[in-house]
Amino acid sequence: MNIILTESQKAELANSVYTFFEGPGHGWLKVPLSHILMLGIEHDITPCSFISRRHGYLEEDDDFGTFQKAYYSAIGDGKVKLQIREIYSVNAPGISMHRFYGYRLKIEERKNASIRPMIRKLKGNSRSRKV
Numbered sequence: 001m002n003i004i005l006t007e008s009q010k011a012e013l014a015n016s017v018y019t020f021f022e023g024p025g026h027g028w029l030k031v032p033l034s035h036i037l038m039l040g041i042e043h044d045i046t047p048c049s050f051i052s053r054r055h056g057y058l059e060e061d062d063d064f065g066t067f068q069k070a071y072y073s074a075i076g077d078g079k080v081k082l083q084i085r086e087i088y089s090v091n092a093p094g095i096s097m098h099r100f101y102g103y104r105l106k107i108e109e110r111k112n113a114s115i116r117p118m119i120r121k122l123k124g125n126s127r128s129r130k131v
Contacts, residue, residue, distance in 0.1 A: 017083040019085055019086075019087060020086045020087070021087050023089055023090060026060065029058045031067060033056055038074075039074055041066055044063075046059070048063065
């Protein structure tokens with residue numbers, strides 16, 4: 001994985017503290033969608049994860065590892081440790097009430113005005129509209 005980020009993007013990732021929600025039997029890492037897009041893993045996340053308007057909840061068995069590999073690849077192994085705070089809850093704070101990640105991401109990209117400009121900016125895609 002060869003991820004090239006600006007120094008400010010690396011600093012944003014390095015200074016972030018992610019929340020790991022754990023319930024009986026399963027857990028999810030809450031990650032801003034902007035970080036998922038920044039690392040270019042938006043299409044590598046499985047339908048086992050969930051999505052809200054601004055965050056992905058990456059399931060612990062597969063998608064957490066995908067994020068972790070991309071994170072260390074982007075920042076540089078050993079330079080910064082992934083900062084995680086853990087929260088245990090019997091209901092794993094309603095995470096499963098969010099939409100499944102898989103097929104909903106494309107709909108979110110089109111509908112959610114807060115994500116659309118972010119995607120264009122991160123992908124260097126400045127489209128001009130025809131009037």
